[in-house]
Amino acid sequence: MRAMVYRGPYRIRVEEKDIPEIEHPNDAIVKVTQAAICGSDLHLYHGMMPDTRVGMTFGHEFVGIVEKVGPTVEHLKPGDRVMVPFNIFCGTCYFCARGLYSNCHNVNPNATAVGGIYGYSHTCGGYDGGQGEYVRVPFADVGPTLIPDWMGEEDAVLLTDACPTGYFGAQLGDIVEGDTVVVFGAGPVGLFAAKSSWLMGAGRVIVIDHLEYRLEKARTFAQAETRNFTEYEDIVVEMKKTTDYLGADVVIDAVGAEADGNLIQHVTAAKLKLQGGSPVALNWAIDSVRKGGTVSVIGAYGPLFSAVKFGDAMNKGLTLRMNQCPVKRQWPRLFEHVRNGYLKPSELVTHRIPLEHIAEGYHIFSAKLDGCIKPLVVPTAA
Structure with a gap:
Protein backbone atom coordinates (compact mmCIF):
# COMPACT_ATOMS: atom_id res chain seq x y z
CA MET A 1 0.00 0.00 0.00
CA ARG A 2 0.93 3.69 -0.20
CA ALA A 3 1.19 5.53 3.10
CA MET A 4 2.60 8.69 4.61
CA VAL A 5 5.89 7.90 6.36
CA TYR A 6 7.80 10.02 8.89
CA ARG A 7 11.48 10.54 8.07
CA GLY A 8 12.35 13.19 10.67
CA PRO A 9 11.23 16.71 11.62
CA TYR A 10 9.57 18.44 8.65
CA ARG A 11 10.34 15.39 6.51
CA ILE A 12 7.46 13.17 5.46
CA ARG A 13 7.09 11.10 2.33
CA VAL A 14 4.62 8.78 0.67
CA GLU A 15 6.16 5.32 0.40
CA GLU A 16 5.24 1.70 -0.16
CA LYS A 17 4.51 -0.21 3.06
CA ASP A 18 3.14 -3.67 3.69
CA ILE A 19 -0.62 -3.77 4.06
CA PRO A 20 -1.25 -4.40 7.76
CA GLU A 21 -2.33 -7.86 8.82
CA ILE A 22 -4.62 -9.20 11.51
CA GLU A 23 -2.41 -9.52 14.61
CA HIS A 24 -5.08 -10.32 17.19
CA PRO A 25 -8.42 -12.14 16.84
CA ASN A 26 -10.33 -8.93 17.56
CA ASP A 27 -8.53 -6.79 14.94
CA ALA A 28 -10.00 -5.39 11.76
CA ILE A 29 -8.24 -4.08 8.66
CA VAL A 30 -9.89 -0.93 7.32
CA LYS A 31 -9.41 0.51 3.83
CA VAL A 32 -9.21 4.24 4.44
CA THR A 33 -11.51 6.42 2.32
CA GLN A 34 -11.04 9.75 4.14
CA ALA A 35 -8.43 10.88 6.65
CA ALA A 36 -7.50 14.28 8.07
CA ILE A 37 -4.49 16.20 9.28
CA CYS A 38 -5.00 17.39 12.85
CA GLY A 39 -3.35 20.37 14.50
CA SER A 40 -1.80 17.99 17.00
CA ASP A 41 -0.16 16.11 14.10
CA LEU A 42 2.01 19.19 13.71
CA HIS A 43 3.72 18.38 17.03
CA LEU A 44 4.91 15.15 15.38
CA TYR A 45 5.74 16.87 12.10
CA HIS A 46 7.90 19.43 13.89
CA GLY A 47 9.68 16.77 15.92
CA MET A 48 8.19 17.92 19.24
CA MET A 49 6.67 14.64 20.42
CA PRO A 50 9.02 12.23 22.22
CA ASP A 51 9.65 8.81 20.67
CA THR A 52 8.26 9.60 17.24
CA ARG A 53 10.08 6.97 15.24
CA VAL A 54 11.23 7.05 11.64
CA GLY A 55 8.91 4.94 9.50
CA MET A 56 5.72 5.70 11.44
CA THR A 57 2.48 6.58 9.65
CA PHE A 58 0.54 9.43 11.26
CA GLY A 59 -3.20 10.06 11.28
CA HIS A 60 -5.73 9.62 14.07
CA GLU A 61 -8.78 10.92 12.18
CA PHE A 62 -10.05 8.52 9.53
CA VAL A 63 -13.03 6.62 8.18
CA GLY A 64 -13.16 3.74 5.76
CA ILE A 65 -14.49 0.36 4.68
CA VAL A 66 -13.82 -2.86 6.59
CA GLU A 67 -11.55 -5.06 4.47
CA LYS A 68 -11.20 -8.07 6.80
CA VAL A 69 -11.88 -8.95 10.44
CA GLY A 70 -10.35 -11.26 13.00
CA PRO A 71 -12.10 -14.51 13.99
CA THR A 72 -13.63 -13.11 17.22
CA VAL A 73 -15.03 -9.89 15.76
CA GLU A 74 -18.82 -10.00 16.05
CA HIS A 75 -20.09 -6.50 15.28
CA LEU A 76 -18.31 -5.73 11.98
CA LYS A 77 -18.05 -7.50 8.65
CA PRO A 78 -16.18 -6.81 5.41
CA GLY A 79 -17.85 -4.05 3.43
CA ASP A 80 -19.10 -2.07 6.44
CA ARG A 81 -18.50 1.69 6.33
CA VAL A 82 -17.00 2.69 9.67
CA MET A 83 -15.81 5.73 11.58
CA VAL A 84 -12.99 5.09 14.03
CA PRO A 85 -12.42 7.22 17.15
CA PHE A 86 -8.87 8.43 17.65
CA ASN A 87 -8.74 6.62 21.01
CA ILE A 88 -7.73 2.96 21.04
CA PHE A 89 -9.38 1.31 24.03
CA CYS A 90 -10.27 -2.13 25.32
CA GLY A 91 -13.76 -1.36 26.62
CA THR A 92 -13.44 -3.53 29.74
CA CYS A 93 -10.79 -2.09 32.07
CA TYR A 94 -11.47 0.03 35.18
CA PHE A 95 -11.32 3.26 33.19
CA CYS A 96 -13.24 2.12 30.11
CA ALA A 97 -16.01 0.87 32.40
CA ARG A 98 -16.36 4.48 33.59
CA GLY A 99 -16.41 5.96 30.10
CA LEU A 100 -12.80 7.18 30.31
CA TYR A 101 -11.89 5.62 26.98
CA SER A 102 -8.97 7.99 26.44
CA ASN A 103 -7.39 6.64 29.65
CA CYS A 104 -7.67 2.92 28.85
CA HIS A 105 -5.31 0.86 31.00
CA ASN A 106 -4.63 -1.95 28.53
CA VAL A 107 -3.55 -0.42 25.21
CA ASN A 108 -0.42 1.61 25.90
CA PRO A 109 2.54 0.02 27.69
CA ASN A 110 4.51 3.27 27.46
CA ALA A 111 2.39 5.55 29.65
CA THR A 112 0.20 5.51 32.72
CA ALA A 113 -1.89 8.53 31.70
CA VAL A 114 -3.11 8.46 28.11
CA GLY A 115 -4.32 5.29 26.43
CA GLY A 116 -3.57 4.43 22.81
CA ILE A 117 -3.84 6.87 19.92
CA TYR A 118 -3.51 6.03 16.23
CA GLY A 119 -0.41 7.41 14.54
CA TYR A 120 0.82 9.39 17.52
CA SER A 121 4.30 8.15 18.40
CA HIS A 122 5.34 5.30 20.68
CA THR A 123 4.54 7.54 23.63
CA CYS A 124 0.91 6.81 22.75
CA GLY A 125 1.35 3.12 22.01
CA GLY A 126 3.20 3.02 18.70
CA TYR A 127 0.14 2.30 16.53
CA ASP A 128 0.31 3.28 12.86
CA GLY A 129 -2.36 5.76 11.81
CA GLY A 130 -4.77 6.31 8.97
CA GLN A 131 -2.84 8.56 6.58
CA GLY A 132 -2.38 5.62 4.26
CA GLU A 133 -4.50 3.27 2.22
CA TYR A 134 -5.07 0.70 4.98
CA VAL A 135 -4.89 0.65 8.78
CA ARG A 136 -5.08 -2.01 11.46
CA VAL A 137 -7.86 -1.30 13.98
CA PRO A 138 -7.45 -3.14 17.31
CA PHE A 139 -10.47 -3.95 19.51
CA ALA A 140 -12.68 -3.72 16.44
CA ASP A 141 -15.81 -4.62 18.39
CA VAL A 142 -15.27 -1.69 20.75
CA GLY A 143 -14.07 1.44 18.96
CA PRO A 144 -15.40 1.63 15.39
CA THR A 145 -19.02 2.47 14.68
CA LEU A 146 -21.00 2.07 11.48
CA ILE A 147 -21.43 5.37 9.66
CA PRO A 148 -25.18 6.09 9.60
CA ASP A 149 -26.74 6.02 6.12
CA TRP A 150 -27.73 9.68 6.44
CA MET A 151 -24.24 10.91 7.37
CA GLY A 152 -21.71 12.08 4.81
CA GLU A 153 -18.12 10.85 5.01
CA GLU A 154 -16.66 14.31 5.54
CA ASP A 155 -18.92 14.86 8.53
CA ALA A 156 -18.00 11.41 9.82
CA VAL A 157 -14.23 11.94 9.62
CA LEU A 158 -14.51 15.17 11.63
CA LEU A 159 -16.50 13.26 14.23
CA THR A 160 -13.49 11.03 14.93
CA ASP A 161 -11.65 13.78 16.85
CA ALA A 162 -12.00 17.51 16.11
CA CYS A 163 -15.75 17.89 16.60
CA PRO A 164 -16.10 15.63 19.67
CA THR A 165 -13.04 17.23 21.28
CA ASN A 323 -8.55 15.29 29.45
CA GLN A 324 -8.19 13.76 26.03
CA CYS A 325 -11.71 13.43 24.66
CA PRO A 326 -13.37 10.01 25.09
CA VAL A 327 -14.79 10.25 21.57
CA LYS A 328 -17.28 7.41 21.54
CA ARG A 329 -18.98 8.77 24.67
CA GLN A 330 -19.82 11.96 22.75
CA TRP A 331 -21.21 10.31 19.65
CA PRO A 332 -24.86 9.66 20.59
CA ARG A 333 -25.61 13.33 21.32
CA LEU A 334 -23.42 14.60 18.46
CA PHE A 335 -25.17 12.31 16.00
CA GLU A 336 -28.46 13.90 17.08
CA HIS A 337 -27.08 17.42 16.61
CA VAL A 338 -25.73 16.58 13.14
CA ARG A 339 -28.90 14.85 12.03
CA ASN A 340 -31.05 17.74 13.29
CA GLY A 341 -28.89 20.30 11.49
CA TYR A 342 -27.46 22.04 14.56
CA LEU A 343 -23.92 21.01 13.57
CA LYS A 344 -22.40 20.49 10.14
CA PRO A 345 -18.80 19.42 10.90
CA SER A 346 -17.71 19.38 7.26
CA GLU A 347 -18.24 23.16 7.05
CA LEU A 348 -14.71 23.52 8.47
CA VAL A 349 -13.08 21.53 5.66
CA THR A 350 -11.01 23.87 3.48
CA HIS A 351 -8.63 21.53 1.64
CA ARG A 352 -8.90 18.06 0.11
CA ILE A 353 -5.45 16.67 -0.58
CA PRO A 354 -4.57 13.47 -2.46
CA LEU A 355 -2.42 11.16 -0.36
CA GLU A 356 0.43 11.50 -2.85
CA HIS A 357 0.62 15.24 -2.07
CA ILE A 358 0.35 14.96 1.71
CA ALA A 359 3.78 16.55 2.27
CA GLU A 360 2.51 19.71 0.62
CA GLY A 361 -0.65 19.46 2.70
CA TYR A 362 1.37 19.39 5.91
CA HIS A 363 3.37 22.40 4.74
CA ILE A 364 0.23 24.40 3.91
CA PHE A 365 -1.39 23.53 7.24
CA SER A 366 1.74 24.09 9.31
CA ALA A 367 2.58 27.44 7.70
CA LYS A 368 -1.05 28.63 7.88
CA LEU A 369 -1.17 29.19 4.12
CA ASP A 370 -4.13 29.54 1.77
CA GLY A 371 -6.67 30.05 4.57
CA CYS A 372 -6.22 26.42 5.66
CA ILE A 373 -8.43 25.46 8.60
CA LYS A 374 -9.01 21.72 8.16
CA PRO A 375 -7.30 19.61 5.49
CA LEU A 376 -8.60 16.18 4.51
CA VAL A 377 -6.44 13.47 2.95
CA VAL A 378 -7.89 11.26 0.25
CA PRO A 379 -6.13 7.91 -0.29
CA THR A 380 -6.35 6.22 -3.66
CA ALA A 381 -6.74 2.55 -2.69
CA ALA A 382 -8.54 0.58 -5.38
Missing part, protein backbone atom coordinates in the same frame (compact mmCIF):
# COMPACT_ATOMS: atom_id res chain seq x y z
CA GLY A 166 -14.48 20.71 20.87
CA TYR A 167 -17.84 19.54 22.19
CA PHE A 168 -16.08 17.86 25.11
CA GLY A 169 -14.31 21.13 25.89
CA ALA A 170 -17.63 22.90 26.21
CA GLN A 171 -18.99 19.99 28.23
CA LEU A 172 -16.07 20.19 30.68
CA GLY A 173 -16.89 23.86 31.21
CA ASP A 174 -20.17 22.97 32.94
CA ILE A 175 -21.81 25.83 31.06
CA VAL A 176 -25.11 27.01 32.49
CA GLU A 177 -27.70 29.16 30.76
CA GLY A 178 -26.47 32.68 30.10
CA ASP A 179 -22.77 32.05 30.80
CA THR A 180 -20.07 34.07 29.09
CA VAL A 181 -17.63 31.65 27.46
CA VAL A 182 -14.20 32.60 26.14
CA VAL A 183 -12.36 30.22 23.80
CA PHE A 184 -8.63 30.61 23.23
CA GLY A 185 -7.72 29.24 19.80
CA ALA A 186 -9.71 29.33 16.55
CA GLY A 187 -8.46 26.13 15.01
CA PRO A 188 -11.02 23.39 14.30
CA VAL A 189 -11.25 22.26 17.95
CA GLY A 190 -11.69 25.82 19.22
CA LEU A 191 -14.32 26.53 16.57
CA PHE A 192 -16.26 23.40 17.53
CA ALA A 193 -15.94 24.33 21.21
CA ALA A 194 -17.39 27.78 20.50
CA LYS A 195 -20.24 26.35 18.43
CA SER A 196 -20.96 23.72 21.09
CA SER A 197 -21.06 26.35 23.84
CA TRP A 198 -24.27 27.73 22.34
CA LEU A 199 -25.79 24.23 22.36
CA MET A 200 -25.15 24.10 26.11
CA GLY A 201 -26.84 27.40 26.85
CA ALA A 202 -24.11 30.03 26.66
CA GLY A 203 -25.33 33.61 26.53
CA ARG A 204 -22.14 35.01 25.00
CA VAL A 205 -19.20 33.38 23.22
CA ILE A 206 -15.89 35.11 22.48
CA VAL A 207 -13.09 33.50 20.43
CA ILE A 208 -9.49 34.72 20.65
CA ASP A 209 -6.79 34.04 18.07
CA HIS A 210 -4.21 35.96 16.01
CA LEU A 211 -5.09 34.79 12.48
CA GLU A 212 -7.79 36.85 10.81
CA TYR A 213 -9.04 34.10 8.49
CA ARG A 214 -9.66 31.83 11.49
CA LEU A 215 -11.41 34.63 13.38
CA GLU A 216 -13.64 35.21 10.36
CA LYS A 217 -14.59 31.52 10.47
CA ALA A 218 -15.36 31.91 14.19
CA ARG A 219 -17.80 34.66 13.32
CA THR A 220 -19.53 32.83 10.46
CA PHE A 221 -19.41 29.21 11.68
CA ALA A 222 -19.68 29.67 15.45
CA GLN A 223 -21.54 33.01 15.50
CA ALA A 224 -19.03 34.20 18.09
CA GLU A 225 -17.53 37.55 18.95
CA THR A 226 -13.82 37.63 18.17
CA ARG A 227 -10.66 39.32 19.42
CA ASN A 228 -7.23 39.34 17.76
CA PHE A 229 -4.84 39.26 20.71
CA THR A 230 -2.10 41.01 18.71
CA GLU A 231 -4.27 44.15 18.64
CA TYR A 232 -4.28 44.52 22.42
CA GLU A 233 -1.50 45.35 24.81
CA ASP A 234 -2.94 42.80 27.24
CA ILE A 235 -5.72 40.47 26.11
CA VAL A 236 -6.52 39.59 29.73
CA VAL A 237 -7.27 43.25 30.49
CA GLU A 238 -9.53 43.34 27.43
CA MET A 239 -11.40 40.28 28.67
CA LYS A 240 -11.86 41.92 32.07
CA LYS A 241 -13.15 45.13 30.47
CA THR A 242 -15.66 43.28 28.32
CA THR A 243 -17.06 41.32 31.29
CA ASP A 244 -17.66 44.23 33.72
CA TYR A 245 -14.24 43.51 35.27
CA LEU A 246 -15.45 40.17 36.63
CA GLY A 247 -14.03 37.76 34.07
CA ALA A 248 -15.69 35.08 31.97
CA ASP A 249 -17.73 32.32 33.59
CA VAL A 250 -15.97 29.64 31.53
CA VAL A 251 -12.70 29.75 29.58
CA ILE A 252 -11.72 26.97 27.18
CA ASP A 253 -8.06 26.49 26.26
CA ALA A 254 -8.16 25.00 22.76
CA VAL A 255 -4.56 25.99 22.00
CA GLY A 256 -2.34 23.76 24.11
CA ALA A 257 1.14 23.14 22.76
CA GLU A 258 0.59 24.45 19.25
CA ALA A 259 3.68 23.15 17.49
CA ASP A 260 5.49 26.32 16.47
CA GLY A 261 8.97 27.57 17.31
CA ASN A 262 12.20 25.74 18.00
CA LEU A 263 13.08 23.12 20.60
CA ILE A 264 14.71 25.54 23.05
CA GLN A 265 11.63 27.76 22.98
CA HIS A 266 9.45 24.75 23.67
CA VAL A 267 11.56 23.41 26.50
CA THR A 268 11.96 26.78 28.22
CA ALA A 269 8.40 27.93 27.47
CA ALA A 270 9.99 31.28 26.69
CA LYS A 271 8.38 32.25 23.41
CA LEU A 272 5.40 34.41 24.31
CA LYS A 273 2.96 33.27 21.67
CA LEU A 274 0.34 30.54 21.50
CA GLN A 275 2.59 27.55 20.92
CA GLY A 276 4.22 24.38 22.02
CA GLY A 277 5.05 23.77 25.63
CA SER A 278 4.35 27.38 26.45
CA PRO A 279 1.76 27.94 29.19
CA VAL A 280 0.77 31.36 27.82
CA ALA A 281 -2.71 30.35 26.63
CA LEU A 282 -3.42 28.42 29.82
CA ASN A 283 -2.24 31.30 31.99
CA TRP A 284 -4.36 33.71 29.97
CA ALA A 285 -7.30 31.39 30.63
CA ILE A 286 -6.60 31.36 34.39
CA ASP A 287 -6.34 35.15 34.43
CA SER A 288 -9.40 35.75 32.21
CA VAL A 289 -11.91 33.60 34.07
CA ARG A 290 -13.86 35.01 36.99
CA LYS A 291 -13.26 33.92 40.57
CA GLY A 292 -15.05 30.64 41.12
CA GLY A 293 -15.16 30.03 37.37
CA THR A 294 -14.15 27.01 35.29
CA VAL A 295 -11.19 26.51 32.98
CA SER A 296 -11.53 23.67 30.47
CA VAL A 297 -8.31 22.44 28.87
CA ILE A 298 -8.56 20.45 25.64
CA GLY A 299 -5.49 21.78 23.87
CA ALA A 300 -2.85 19.09 23.51
CA TYR A 301 0.13 19.55 25.83
CA GLY A 302 3.24 17.45 25.57
CA PRO A 303 5.39 16.24 28.48
CA LEU A 304 7.35 19.50 28.72
CA PHE A 305 7.98 21.64 31.78
CA SER A 306 5.86 24.81 31.85
CA ALA A 307 5.26 27.38 34.58
CA VAL A 308 1.48 27.39 35.08
CA LYS A 309 -0.07 29.91 37.47
CA PHE A 310 -1.40 27.23 39.75
CA GLY A 311 -1.31 29.48 42.83
CA ASP A 312 -3.52 32.03 41.09
CA ALA A 313 -5.94 29.28 40.12
CA MET A 314 -6.08 28.06 43.70
CA ASN A 315 -6.55 31.52 45.19
CA LYS A 316 -9.32 32.33 42.70
CA GLY A 317 -11.18 29.14 43.59
CA LEU A 318 -11.14 27.89 40.02
CA THR A 319 -12.26 24.53 38.76
CA LEU A 320 -9.78 23.11 36.25
CA ARG A 321 -11.04 20.27 34.08
CA MET A 322 -9.13 18.53 31.30
